[in-house]
Amino acid sequence: MRIDWGSIPVRGGSTRRLHLKRGIDFYGPYHWWVSKKPCVVSQGCFGAVTGHHLRRASWHGDKGNEVSVCAQHHTELHSGRAKFEQRHGIDLALEAERLAREWAG
Numbered sequence: 389m390r391i392d393w394g395s396i397p398v399r400g401g402s403t404r405r406l407h408l409k410r411g412i413d414f415y416g417p418y419h420w421w422v423s424k425k426p427c428v429v430s431q432g433c434f435g436a437v438t439g440h441h442l443r444r445a446s447w448h449g450d451k452g453n454e455v456s457v458c459a460q461h462h463t464e465l466h467s468g469r470a471k472f473e474q475r476h477g478i479d480l481a482l483e484a485e486r487l488a489r490e491w492a493g
Contacts, residue, residue, distance in 0.1 A: 418451050418491060425456040428483045429476050435459025442469075442484055452488035455480050 422439040435458050442453045457465055465472045473480055 419454065421491060422454050422456050422487055425487065427458040427461055428455050428478055428480070429457065429461050433458040433460060435462075438462060440465055442480055451491060452485050455483045455487065 419439045427433045427437050437456050437458050439454045440457050
């Protein structure tokens with residue numbers, strides 16, 4: 389079965405269509421796969437799990453720079469990565485690498 393990634397509704401759809409025309413897909417198969425994984429914090433979670441890009445370069449398909457976080461932790465993460473990592477005892481770069489290795493099989 390072929391999946392039409394362009395038909396999946398996402399926030400900012402018109403911007404996404406523009407990027408797809410330019411050959412850039414921020415929300416490809418890897419992103420959707422990461423979004424189906426459990427939150428890296430795994431305690432005190434609330435809301436849907438989504439992928440969080442650690443660097444902007446990862447928007448262009450750079451695997452190993454995305455982690456799965458619930459809505460609550462995603463909001464917290466945007467207020468400071470170092471503080472988030474210290475508070476939860478997580479190295480997000482290592483988690484992103486682990487997910488990339490798991491994706492590769």
